[in-house]
Amino acid sequence: MAPALLTRRPRILYLDAYDSFSNNIIAQVEQCIDAEIVKCYIDSDPDSWIVPEAAKARAATPAAFVEYAKTFDAVIAGPGPGSAACDEDVGWMKVLWKLQDEDIVPVLSICLGFQSMCLAFGASIQKLTEPRHGIVSEILNNGTSIFNGTKQLHATQYHSLQVMLHHRIQTKKAVRYPAELWEPTETCPDLQPLAWDFGNRQNGAVLMAARHINKPFWGVQFHPESICTNDEGMRIIQNWWAEASLESRTRNLKTPSSTEIEQDIAEDAAPWPKDSLIEALTMRLVHGDAIPSSRATVLDVQCATTGSGRLTVSDLVELFDSPCGETIVLESGLHRDLRPMATDTGRHSIIGLVAPGETMRLHYYTNTQVMELRDGNDEVLQKWHTQAPWQCIRGVMSHLKGMLGQKPQTSTWSPFWGGFMGYASYEAGLETIDIKSKEEAEYPDICFAYITRSIVVDHQLKKIYIQSIRSTDDRSWVNETLDQLYDAVGRKSLESTPNPTPLPRPNPFEQHDTTLSNYLASCTRSVIDRDQYCASVGSCQKHIADGQSYELCLTTTNKIRARRPRICRLSRTEDNELSWKLYKRLTARNTAPFSAYMRLHNMHVLSSSPERYISWNRQQAAQCRPIKGTVSKSSGATATDAHAILSTPKERAENLMIVDLVRHQLHGVYGAGNVHVSQLMQVEEYETVWQLVSVVEGSPSSSISPRLQTSDDSWVDNKDPAAASTLQNQDKEEMLGFDAFTQSLPAGSMTGAPKKRSCELLRGLENGERRGIYSGVLGYLDIGGGGDFSVVIRTAVKIDAPNPASAVEDVWSIGAGGAITTLSNPQSEYDEMLAKFSSTAAAFEENGEIEEVEKETDLRGIWSRLMEVEEPEDGEDGGLPAAPLLLRTLQDFQAGLLAGVVRTTNGVIRGRE
Ligand SMILES: C=C(O[C@@H]1C=C(C(=O)O)C=C[C@H]1O)C(=O)O
Numbered sequence: 001m002a003p004a005l006l007t008r009r010p011r012i013l014y015l016d017a018y019d020s021f022s023n024n025i026i027a028q029v030e031q032c033i034d035a036e037i038v039k040c041y042i043d044s045d046p047d048s049w050i051v052p053e054a055a056k057a058r059a060a061t062p063a064a065f066v067e068y069a070k071t072f073d074a075v076i077a078g079p080g081p082g083s084a085a086c087d088e089d090v091g092w093m094k095v096l097w098k099l100q101d102e103d104i105v106p107v108l109s110i111c112l113g114f115q116s117m118c119l120a121f122g123a124s125i126q127k128l129t130e131p132r133h134g135i136v137s138e139i140l141n142n143g144t145s146i147f148n149g150t151k152q153l154h155a156t157q158y159h160s161l162q163v164m165l166h167h168r169i170q171t172k173k174a175v176r177y178p179a180e181l182w183e184p185t186e187t188c189p190d191l192q193p194l195a196w197d198f199g200n201r202q203n204g205a206v207l208m209a210a211r212h213i214n215k216p217f218w219g220v221q222f223h224p225e226s227i228c229t230n231d232e233g234m235r236i237i238q239n240w241w242a243e244a245s246l247e248s249r250t251r252n253l254k255t256p257s258s259t260e261i262e263q264d265i266a267e268d269a270a271p272w273p274k275d276s277l278i279e280a281l282t283m284r285l286v287h288g289d290a291i292p293s294s295r296a297t298v299l300d301v302q303c304a305t306t307g308s309g310r311l312t313v314s315d316l317v318e319l320f321d322s323p324c325g326e327t328i329v330l331e332s333g334l335h336r337d338l339r340p341m342a343t344d345t346g347r348h349s350i351i352g353l354v355a356p357g358e359t360m361r362l363h364y365y366t367n368t369q370v371m372e373l374r375d376g377n378d379e380v381l382q383k384w385h386t387q388a389p390w391q392c393i394r395g396v397m398s399h400l401k402g403m404l405g406q407k408p409q410t411s412t413w414s415p416f417w418g419g420f421m422g423y424a425s426y427e428a429g430l431e432t433i434d435i436k437s438k439e440e441a442e443y444p445d446i447c448f449a450y451i452t453r454s455i456v457v458d459h460q461l462k463k464i465y466i467q468s469i470r471s472t473d474d475r476s477w478v479n480e481t482l483d484q485l486y487d488a489v490g491r492k493s494l495e496s497t498p499n500p501t502p503l504p505r506p507n508p509f510e511q512h513d514t515t516l517s518n519y520l521a522s523c524t525r526s527v528i529d530r531d532q533y534c535a536s537v538g539s540c541q542k543h544i545a546d547g548q549s550y551e552l553c554l555t556t557t558n559k560i561r562a563r564r565p566r567i568c569r570l571s572r573t574e575d576n577e578l579s580w581k582l583y584k585r586l587t588a589r590n591t592a593p594f595s596a597y598m599r600l601h602n603m604h605v606l607s608s609s610p611e612r613y614i615s616w617n618r619q620q621a622a623q624c625r626p627i628k629g630t631v632s633k634s635s636g637a638t639a640t641d642a643h644a645i646l647s648t649p650k651e652r653a654e655n656l657m658i659v660d661l662v663r664h665q666l667h668g669v670y671g672a673g674n675v676h677v678s679q680l681m682q683v684e685e686y687e688t689v690w691q692l693v694s695v696v697e698g699s700p701s702s703s704i705s706p707r708l709q710t711s712d713d714s715w716v717d718n719k720d721p722a723a724a725s726t727l728q729n730q731d732k733e734e735m736l737g738f739d740a741f742t743q744s745l746p747a748g749s750m751t752g753a754p755k756k757r758s759c760e761l762l763r764g765l766e767n768g769e770r771r772g773i774y775s776g777v778l779g780y781l782d783i784g785g786g787g788d789f790s791v792v793i794r795t796a797v798k799i800d801a802p803n804p805a806s807a808v809e810d811v812w813s814i815g816a817g818g819a820i821t822t823l824s825n826p827q828s829e830y831d832e833m834l835a836k837f838s839s840t841a842a843a844f845e846e847n848g849e850i851e852e853v854e855k856e857t858d859l860r861g862i863w864s865r866l867m868e869v870e871e872p873e874d875g876e877d878g879g880l881p882a883a884p885l886l887l888r889t890l891q892d893f894q895a896g897l898l899a900g901v902v903r904t905t906n907g908v909i910r911g912r913e
């Protein structure tokens with residue numbers, strides 16, 4: 001902690017240039033300095049900020065900003081997309097550098113902020129030869145000023161542009177004597193260099209930090225807050241504050257008191273939607289059209305459990321006839337011996353029973369901003385206009401939680417008791433960051449069914465929970481279902497006796513079904529053209545080189561078309577069952593910890609996602625598990641090869657950027673000191689792949705209310721009206737997970753960073769097409785306060801034609817893509833996209849073998865490069881010869897293999913016969 005030189009708690013203004021790392025900086029500063037930090041965007045109207053009354057009347061002018069800035073002890077000008085030379089990209093930052101002596105405020109500028117500062121004092125901004133995003137390097141500094149006492153500094157960089165002081169080391173690539181490195185130049189006499197990076201030969205010497213020689217302005221080009229910057233990052237902030245607070249001590253600020261601020265917030269934030277509306281909506285959801293009894297509704301969790309034996313999730317779903325109608329299944333993929341694929345993420349499967357005529361739903365459409373409450377027949381009961389759909393859902397969840405009565409009296413816990421199951425589209429996510437989608441969609445952007453009856457399977461304990469949260473007593477249903485499942489478990493066990501080994505999963509590819517066979521035979525696919533995709537990758541890289549983005553997750557929508565069987569046109573049940581069969585083929589071909597089947601409204605969603613977006617438990621501890629980096633085992637790559645590929649700077653940079661982005665999102669909700677990276681870029685071994693996975697966790701701070709601290713078993717229901725105000729605070733604490741869920745949309749691994757600018761660019765690059773359910777999130781919101789959502793990838797989506805009875809063709813959309821960085825190879829990116837598409841498209845192939853996809857010639861490149869790889873002699877035990885194998889070739893090969901262009905037999909690479 002830096003020495004406190006001010007007699008009161010200092011206030012620091014954080015100017016946010018719409019970066020995806022801002023909250024990490026704020027959290028770091030809060031950990032170094034006991035200060036109040038106020039975050040404002042670079043283009044916000046100062047009048048709309050929490051300002052003293054006097055400043056409130058003024059227009060959004062630089063003068064108003066100056067008045068506002070003067071109320072702070074210091075300012076941090078943060079990083080962001082774009083260029084310091086573009087006024088819109090830096091907003092109010094440029095006013096800082098012109099402050100008159102009497103108004104001057106100490107500033108720490110970071111990255112874009114640093115570039116803006118240097119530009120103001122004579123430097124120019126130039127593109128780096130090789131952009132540096134997510135790259136960690138050793139920074140040479142002179143140990144003075146903000147670097148005072150620093151040891152070896154390793155820091156993460158996120159920049160494409162650099163500051164040119166026209167220093168000899170930059171122009172001549174040499175200095176006359178070592179101390180010249182730290183001297184101001186003739187062009188920029190006011191800027192003293194404090195640090196340089198020599199880590200990249202192409203870029204030469206890149207300026208990493210500077211200070212103004214007689215104004216209290218300091219700046220760094222690197223990111224002191226990144227998870228991969230070492231502890232010296234903290235020391236730099238402390239050093240800055242030690243110098244900045246000396247300046248601040250001499251200033252006499254008129255600062256608003258914190259009660260004034262709170263009042264302002266309370267006045268500004270219009271309480272929407274009204275609590276009474278939310279209550280009415282919740283009642284409608286819970287009671288449908290039934291008239292609620294006079295007593296306050298209590299939702300008891302009625303629950304029974306039994307062993308699952310050898311029953312699979314599919315067996316259970318079919319037992320309830322769910323494939324015939326609407327249903328939602330969240331399935332954790334299992335190994336062949338029925339063990340969970342992943343113990344952390346794949347322990348449970350959840351079947352949401354959608355009762356015909358009974359299950360209520362909420363829909364929301366981004367283009368019209370209309371929300372609908374629908375009844376069990378999918379008819380609209382009520383609809384209303386809202387700009388705050390998530391506030392509405394939040395309110396309902398909060399109310400439902402308040403109605404929770406008795407919890408299950410079981411020794412173990414099911415993560416879902418009942419509540420909402422469904423999805424939010426990518427566009428619903430975009431709306432939360434103020435990117436509007438005006439195009440009409442044929443399906444809702446948010447779709448949640450209110451699930452009151454559910455079956456949860458704990459694959460680890462081999463236990464089934466049969467649960468109901470109906471407002472009326474549902475004991476008899478629970479008991480009948482228990483008997484039904486008990487019998488089914490017994491039957492399945494008899495079927496497999498006397499075979500002592502576990503039953504293999506049924507292979508849907510071996511089961512004969514004429515309708516299905518004909519359907520599959522009629523399938524044709526259309527995949528984006530290689531040149532077109534590579535051109536888009538090139539455009540992404542141009543935007544990155546221009547400093548507009550650090551990483552862009554480019555995607556495309558591929559299609560599979562099939563002739564619709566007559567029987568499916570005639571019978572909705574048959575149509576639904578066909579989707580279910582396709583889902584079973586998908587999970588057999590591409591088993592995944594976040595598989596999901598959803599038939600609701602006009603949507604058929606078949607998902608085999610490997611990626612968790614976010615989960616949070618009932619105590620509000622959240623976990624995100626971003627994946628960036630995959631190596632397929634079937635390529636013949638050994639664990640050593642996988643580690644080698646996944647430790648290349650390209651893969652690590654991709655992963656690091658998303659880890660920092662996810663930390664930023666969680667910091668925004670959980671606050672400084674409560675966000676931890678519990679796993680950083682570890683290679684995890686799965687059944688068929690190695691993955692580079694990080695785990696970022698947010699936990700409620702230790703000051704949280706005792707109610708949340710209690711274990712589930714000692715839950716104390718707090719309905720005492722006297723505790724109302726405490727409850728209001730508790731509401732915030734109890735919805736932390738939900739808030740992290742909504743405030744992190746759209747999922748960062750599908751956008752890139754910085755999120756907002758990247759999403760805007762991607763819309764242009766993807767021709768403004770909706771990504772829809774693909775790229776969205778799918779999962780559940782539990783009435784007990786928890787939740788779990790996957791990222792919707794490796795997923796096929798079909799939307800019913802307006803008149804399904806006469807439609808002759810089914811169109812399945814399968815989105816696929818990948819993160820593009822400056823180090824990406826466009827051809828390999830196409831192959832990677834194709835591989836991801838094919839992992840899902842495989843469900844639509846007749847014999848389960850992957851057919852050659854369109855544009856055969858496209859794949860020749862991979863093959864010819866593979867040919868350069870030494871082939872094992874005939875009869876020699878295969879395995880890829882590791883030494884001559886270029887990493888790039890291995891990646892391409894892997895993509896080719898997934899795409900079905902190449903395959904291995906005993907580890908020896910073969911072309912298609
Ligand atoms: C875009 C997709 O996947 C995303 C991109 C990944 C990557 O670039 O490595 C990995 C997992 C997903 O976050 C997709 O599967 O379509």
Ligand SMILES: NC(=O)CC[C@H](N)C(=O)O
Pocket residue numbers: 078079080081082083110111112113158159160161162546547548
């Ligand atoms: N992280 C940043 O602030 C980046 C600044 C600027 N857009 C660049 O790429 O150089």
